[in-house]
Amino acid sequence: ATCFLNPVAPDEFVATDGGGRWVHWRWPAGGKPAKVAGPYSAADPLAAASVRVGTPDEPRFLAVDAKGVVGLYDPAKLTAPVKRWTTESGIPAGKPTDRPLVVATPAGVRVVLAVD
Numbered sequence: 587a588t589c590f591l592n593p594v595a596p597d598e599f600v601a602t603d604g605g606g607r608w609v610h611w612r613w614p615a616g617g618k619p620a621k622v623a624g625p626y627s628a629a630d631p632l633a634a635a636s637v638r639v640g641t642p643d644e645p646r647f648l649a650v651d652a653k654g655v656v657g658l659y660d661p662a663k664l665t666a667p668v669k670r671w672t673t674e675s676g677i678p679a680g681k682p683t684d685r686p687l688v689v690a691t692p693a694g695v696r697v698v699l700a701v702d
Contacts, residue, residue: 590604590632592635592638594645595612595642595645597612597615598610598611598612598622599611599613600659600661602632602636605631605632606630606631606651607624607627608625608628608664609624609626609664610624610661622661622662623664624664625664626659626664626666628649628651628657630651630655633650633651633652633682633685634684634686635685636649636650636685637685637687637688639688645661646659646661646668647659647661650685654673654677654680655671655672655677656670656671656686657670658670677699678701679701680701682700684700686699687699687700
């Protein structure tokens with residue numbers, strides 16, 4: 587499986603194993619890596635790379651699993667999703683074909699999900 591990396595701060599990132607497991611790391615320039623949070627294991631494997639969202643003060647990331655469930659995660663805690671979206675909450679049914687796309691619109695930030 588392919589590992590996915592998401593920046594959280596200038597010297598921090600969340601790494602996945604390409605399946606459904608995440609670990610939040612801090613790795614300062616010239617220093618040694620240190621685990622900040624995790625590991626967290628999702629119920630189902632990831633369908634694609636996760637996407638960083640949120641503000642610099644409150645980073646979050648979106649991840650979509652193989653069943654098409656989208657989760658919003660807090661990298662500081664790496665526990666169950668802060669919020670979940672499923673077909674019951676408006677996510678289109680189907681197999682995800684790519685990572686979520688975050689788009690800024692005049693009405694606010696929108697998330698686009700491509701499915702087969």
